[in-house]
Amino acid sequence: MNLNKVILIGRLTRDPEPKTTPSGQTVCNFSIATNRVWNQNNQKQEKTEFHNIVLWQRLAEIASQYLKKGSIVLVEGRLQTRSWQDPSGNKKYKTEIVAESLQLGPRSSNPSPSSYTPKQKEAPQEDNIPVIEEGKDSAGDEEIDVKDIPF
Numbered sequence: 706m707n708l709n710k711v712i713l714i715g716r717l718t719r720d721p722e723p724k725t726t727p728s729g730q731t732v733c734n735f736s737i738a739t740n741r742v743w744n745q746n747n748q749k750q751e752k753t754e755f756h757n758i759v760l761w762q763r764l765a766e767i768a769s770q771y772l773k774k775g776s777i778v779l780v781e782g783r784l785q786t787r788s789w790q791d792p793s794g795n796k797k798y799k800t801e802i803v804a805e806s807l808q809l810g811p812r813s814s815n816p817s818p819s820s821y822t823p824k825q826k827e828a829p830q831e832d833n834i835p836v837i838e839e840g841k842d843s844a845g846d847e848e849i850d851v852k853d854i855p856f
Contacts, residue, residue: 711783712781713739713756713780714777716738716777719850720773721735721773722735731769731778733766734758734759734760735772740753741751748822757800758780758801761804767807774809774811779806779807779808780804782803782804782805784801785805786800787801795836
């Protein structure tokens, strides 16, 4: 059995670019950034990865309508690598995530002045996503010892 599944939560690095194919299908491209944070020798380390996302049909329309640079998004899909030859005859490759599912993150908690009315006085939405660091449990730096498991 084989599985090609990707699940990412990140922020858009640029506005979505919607296009229409000659056959009339809508396609949208954007990239997202994901961060990995860990401690090494008591020093906080961080690495950012950038992922190219491709959406088709209704997902492409939704992304181009509701997402913008900086938006948080959850993308589920599959990896796909395309190849082509550039004008010099060199073979080029690009690996992308073809989205099969999309979940929009929270909207900004600061409404624009033109859309604000007194009825909208609500608690501001949190724009934080919890960070789960590798090698740590929720209690801190301690690791679970197998001997402490009661079964």
